[in-house]
Amino acid sequence: MSIKTTIPVISKEAAHFQVVPGEVPVLNIRNLNVRSKNAQILKNINLVVPKNKITVLLGPSGCGKTTLLKCMNRLTDLYSELKLDGSIEIDGEDILSGKYDITQIRQKMGLVMQRPFPLPMSIYDNIAYGLKIKGIRKKSIISEKVEKHLREVALWDEVKDRLKTSAQRLSIGQQQRLCLARGLAVEPEIILADEPTSALDPISSRVIEEEFLKLKADYTIILVTHILRQAKRLADFVVFMYYGEIVEYGPASEIFENPKTDILKEYLRVGH
Amino acid sequence: MTLRRKLEEKFFRVLTALVALLVVFVLAHILYTIISKGASSLSWEILSQEPKGGFYMGGGGGIVNAIAGSFYLAIGASILAFIVSLPVALFINIYLIRYRRLLIGVRFFLDVLWGIPSIVYGAFAFTIMIFFGLRNSLGAGIVTVGALIAPIMIRAMDEVLKTIPIGLQEASYSLGSTKTETAYKIFFKQALPGFATAVLLAFGRGIGDAASVLFTAGYTDHVPRNLSDPTATLPLSIFFQLGSPIEEVQNRAYAAAIVLTFIVLCISITARVLYRKK
């Protein structure tokens, strides 16, 4: 495989984060450090994310999962107190270098945030917004996509009669699905989903899970979840983080059946 | 301990009630004074006619010159201030948000501008007008009052924009919006009800101000026809009539005060209601 040779080995510790043979890497994070004024939030992160797979980020609350996702589409720019170094390469471009058009990077890396924030407009326009920004103007195409993506997240039937009403009036669970649909509508290469089912009932959660499994065919997905069972159902690869570090990384089966560190063993035992 | 806390609670409740009562009393007293002195002079004539010859000596006519003038001036100034304030307030909250120290500086600077007495704005504008050889005019008044109320509007908008959660900003950016799109498509929409309040607050401040228009807008007995005409305003109309020794004219000043107070009260109440609805 030629792919293996295109990824240089960074360091000895990082070696086991290198791409698994047979997988195509889309995202390559090297020596990423994130510091705030009085703490180091991410410590020397090295990670290669394989294409068309679901990579699940696991780890206790506050270990830096959300921060890692925010780095990937440079939302960290909004926080002047955060200092980044290292590199995050997508399609061979280092998005941290500041050379590239940030809005395009963000459209490649669709982030669905931990807490839903509907835009201050109608349900319809929430989905149409991203499409219009991408330059899609034709009404028929927009309507079609709005319906398609609302169906994908199992929201269509609930809102089809009130598409023109304010999205901020929806329930939190509905908002969460809307925000997922909104993120999908932009058709990113990589979907960064931060606990996308945290406010959902078991049935809606399952629908979203099924959707992710389908989306895998066209997208690369990085998913944060606190639900171990969900991780087991969805993950192809698992990253286990602890206090800002990647402690273990590997194929799901290996991580779940054969954890190496005590802390991950404990996490899996308690979380069961 | 519980007794102390109970007493404490009671003390502060009584104190709050007393202060509230005092405020209401002062307002009621002002209203009572102007209404008791001015109500008898309020008539359709006074609201609808320009002053006739000898108006300020007790002759016939009304104060429509001042009512219309005040509205033209305050509306013009509010529009002008809005055009300036909107981009500034958005700029502060979108672009400067990363630069904490600069942000604090800019807000402080605006608060200082807010605190400058309006006569200073008036005098400053007047020196500029002299330099360029300009006459008193509606246009000059609009620019001066606009400058006076812009800092108020900017800070009021800024306060509204500050309440927008960072998550909404993140949501907008993560869809690939530019900063401009985030400002004008997301922030603007989210803050719109609050902006209405900001504009009304500034309008209320503008319409009631006498000192800034004294040298700039001038005074005339006619409703202005265009921006280069001088214009009367309600505060100055009150000022000139109150200066008269004739009681009838003084009472008309109170009638004008009723009109002005009524306008300002209506605007404050609308602003409040809009703010609540948000």
Ligand SMILES: Nc1ncnc2c1ncn2[C@@H]1O[C@H](COP(=O)(O)OP(=O)(O)OP(=O)(O)O)[C@@H](O)[C@H]1O
């Ligand atoms: N802008 C910031 N400034 C300072 N510290 C921050 C900032 N953002 C995050 N942190 C800190 O970084 C750490 C990681 O936060 P992060 O939100 O990434 O955790 P998380 O793994 O997503 O947790 P959770 O599972 O609870 O969502 C936390 O200790 C947090 O306080």
Ligand SMILES: [Mg+2]
């Ligand atoms: Mg998080």
